[in-house]
Amino acid sequence: MREKITNVNIIATYIQNNPGCRRTDIKRHLYLARTGQKPLRGYHDRVCNQYFQTYGTASNVYLNRLWYNEIKNMVYKESDTFDYWDRGQDVNRPGKSSYQLTPAGKNWVRSERQMVRPFAPGALVEWQFDSPRRHGWRSEFNRGLVIECNKTYGMWVLGLDGHQQFLSHHAWIRAVKVDENE
Numbered sequence: 001m002r003e004k005i006t007n008v009n010i011i012a013t014y015i016q017n018n019p020g021c022r023r024t025d026i027k028r029h030l031y032l033a034r035t036g037q038k039p040l041r042g043y044h045d046r047v048c049n050q051y052f053q054t055y056g057t058a059s060n061v062y063l064n065r066l067w068y069n070e071i072k073n074m075v076y077k078e079s080d081t082f083d084y085w086d087r088g089q090d091v092n093r094p095g096k097s098s099y100q101l102t103p104a105g106k107n108w109v110r111s112e113r114q115m116v117r118p119f120a121p122g123a124l125v126e127w128q129f130d131s132p133r134r135h136g137w138r139s140e141f142n143r144g145l146v147i148e149c150n151k152t153y154g155m156w157v158l159g160l161d162g163h164q165q166f167l168s169h170h171a172w173i174r175a176v177k178v179d180e181n182e
Contacts, residue, residue, distance in 0.1 A: 005153040005169045012108035023097040033152035036166030066105035124176040
């Protein structure tokens, strides 16, 4: 079974493809990866903050381990003619960010091909949100036809009940093999 794409993979890949991006841009992209839709104004600001905090257990602190804010390590200097940024003491600049990957963060980057699910439009698929490694594939499947796969390992499906649904990178999906006798 393929390795699961995680939020950390999505963030690292986004920073690799958009060096110097702002925290807000990363959080918007993560919201898009989770829902398939662009966030409403301001909603993305209230989610996914845990990926940019410097406290927690060693395994879930990503800031300064996998990516860093290069503006946080700059100091604002004023002069008579203009204002400018320069490297200096460690100061916090709320609202300002420019994220870069660390060498360890580059190990989490996935290629463009790895970020798209391997299903063609029109394929019949089934999905669940519990890991099949732990729980196995259940008999009451959610099934539908693939409409479109996006670049964040998500996809739009038309369920057999007639409802369109977005399946994010959190869902476990497999193709349905249809026997000729069915």
